[in-house]
């Protein structure tokens with residue numbers, strides 16, 4: 332079968348403010364939760380007001396100053412879309428101000444204008460793994476209902492400001508990850524109880540639906556989606572207990588999508604809350620607010636995992652504790668590579684939510700070697716992405732409506748979990764070492780030209796290795 336994606340399919344890459352911008356205190360930016368996890372979201376939480384420790388994220392890849400060069404390189408690859416996030420702390424440095432920081436707003440104006448020069452459609456995440464640190468210390472993060480109001484003020488401000496420039500929005504990045512890392516997800520202490528975490532998550536779900544409503548009012552021609560960490564689990568064995576454990580494991584993250592697409596809590600959560608003695612304060616107004624559902628569902632996909640009734644088989648992954656699949660190989664970071672999983676996931680989500688889908692993260696973190704002639708031959712990355720995109724195409728043939736694909740980290744950036752730069756995802760190499768040294772010079776890898784040809788041919792240059800054609 333010839334591979335050809337829909338004509339209006341959006342092709343591009345995805346980045347997040349705190350992993351690329353740097354300039355962490357410039358132009359009035361406030362401290363974010365990400366600034367306070369200098370060694371990555373699983374590292375120590377450090378109050379940067381009290382401590383002059385530094386982080387590689389402080390300068391990151393200096394996208395804040397170098398974005399024109401980077402956007403030009405994305406354009407050279409043929410990007411029609413770039414997913415990026417706005418740093419909430421550039422707009423409201425502490426989070427509870429009533430007036431926004433003009434310098435922060437002006438930065439994103441410049442950025443969107445630069446993208447517009449090349450007809451690159453922005454897909455903007457309102458909150459990608461960060462929130463104002465002040466809201467955590469002074470208000471208790473998302474545990475406090477008042478934070479909903481601060482978030483919606485921020486959302487309203489950016490919707491109004493960029494209404495003519497941005498037509499695709501996402502609310503919270505990987506909203507289901509708070510269950511695994513509550514500080515980054517909802518600004519709570521890591522030893523918080525399940526009840527505290529679910530209450531904070533509830534506030535975030537309400538804030539997300541309020542943002543959806545505001546977006547529809549302020550930018551009627553915009554589309555706004557949610558964002559899930561697509562942690563799809565297969566049963567480890569056909570043992571009924573394993574199948575049921577897997578069903579529940581998948582509910583753990585599908586729950587977020589269920590609320591955000593249906594507008595109410597699914598029944599299975601009631602039983603879960605009851606059995607675990609979790610009491611969530613849900614007001615009548617909250618129930619009303621939740622009815623504002625998303626226009627599309629977006630997700631990240633890096634790997635699948637297995638579900639089992641035997642918890643002792645779990646291993647520490649990046650964000651999740653996972654049970655590995657004996658049939659799959661893994662990346663250098665132990666992330667299991669499963670291209671078929673993306674087809675399975677696309678079908679699962681489409682059948683369940685009946686909404687268009689957007690793949691907003693997928694890619695391979697690997698150690699790249701610069702050859703003596705300066706080239707970087709990242710065939711492993713090309714293989715990974717080729718095989719996943721072939722399966723995305725299969726899903727489209729299955730009838731799934733897919734709006735686009737933004738690969739994670741089209742330019743090397745600082746990894747989220749451990750703030751590593753040696754874990755590279757890019758088509759563009761950045762000369763930066765873990766100790767912060769390096770010229771920050773950008774250089775295309777082999778995959779740069781590969782992705783360019785995929786986009787140019789709208790998928791026709793992809794190789795379906797299992798096909799005999």
Ligand code: BG6
Nearest residue numbers: 347504505649696746747748749
């Ligand atoms: C996703 C996040 O979980 O995975 C990104 O949305 C992150 O922010 C990506 O960078 C890859 O994870 P890591 O730890 O390899 O950067």
